[in-house]
Amino acid sequence: GIQVEQSPPDLILQEGANSTLRCNFSDSVNNLQWFHQNPWGQLINLFYIPSGTKQNGRLSATTVATERYSLLYISSSQTTDSGVYFCAVERKDYGQNFVFGPGTRLSVLP
Amino acid sequence: DARVTQTPRHKVTEMGQEVTMRCQPILGHNTVFWYRQTMMQGLELLAYFRNRAPLDDSGMPKDRFSAEMPDATLATLKIQPSEPRDSAVYFCASGLVLHGGTEAFFGQGTRLTVV
Numbered sequence: 001g002i003q004v005e006q007s008p009p010d011l012i013l014q015e016g017a018n019s020t021l022r023c024n025f026s027d028s029v030n031n032l033q034w035f036h037q038n039p040w041g042q043l044i045n046l047f048y049i050p051s052g053t054k055q056n057g058r059l060s061a062t063t064v065a066t067e068r069y070s071l072l073y074i075s076s077s078q079t080t081d082s083g084v085y086f087c088a089v090e091r092k093d094y095g096q097n098f099v100f101g102p103g104t105r106l107s108v109l110p
Numbered sequence: 111d112a113r114v115t116q117t118p119r120h121k122v123t124e125m126g127q128e129v130t131m132r133c134q135p136i137l138g139h140n141t142v143f144w145y146r147q148t149m150m151q152g153l154e155l156l157a158y159f160r161n162r163a164p165l166d167d168s169g170m171p172k173d174r175f176s177a178e179m180p181d182a183t184l185a186t187l188k189i190q191p192s193e194p195r196d197s198a199v200y201f202c203a204s205g206l207v208l209h210g211g212t213e214a215f216f217g218q219g220t221r222l223t224v225v
Contacts, residue, residue, distance in 0.1 A: 031210075031212060033214065041199060041221075045216075048211070048213040086153065090212060097165075097166065098143060098145075098214060100153040102152055
């Protein structure tokens, strides 16, 4: 099946710093999503991004499908950005829906 | 405000008891997923449905788990009998197919503790 890796596993930032999170996947995919799991456990959609670049406020994401990776950029980080960031990929013909990566745990310090 | 609704939010039960978790998907969504999250295994797909038909439940222990969609507004996940190793957070997500892919939205989860 598809393997999904995320790096780094843990990241500690000072408020205001920028960061880049990476998601690598082992095969071509139909879909990729980024999620933020906040400290209360809620999984929040960030981006639906099978390819290309999207931006939403201080967050942006780029997926290079041909090279099998996606990047999530967080600029001017805030303490509310803390939590775990997951990428999940979908490959329909394998019948594997939304295989999640292990996540990157982000802590933003005031 | 469209959202996926899961009930109950928390459940504590004794080993051997039946547990039923419910999910109301977002209106108009045609795909429903069930995931289990533990510290050790992360997020694991248990089952998913498209247009109420089960498409994949290979991640689900068949001897004790069952998933159904009696109608388009309700999905259920049952565990019978429950065991302490079933303790986890169970998430339901619903999705809408877009350009060949599915954008998924998650509920708040049911935290299950089996003692």
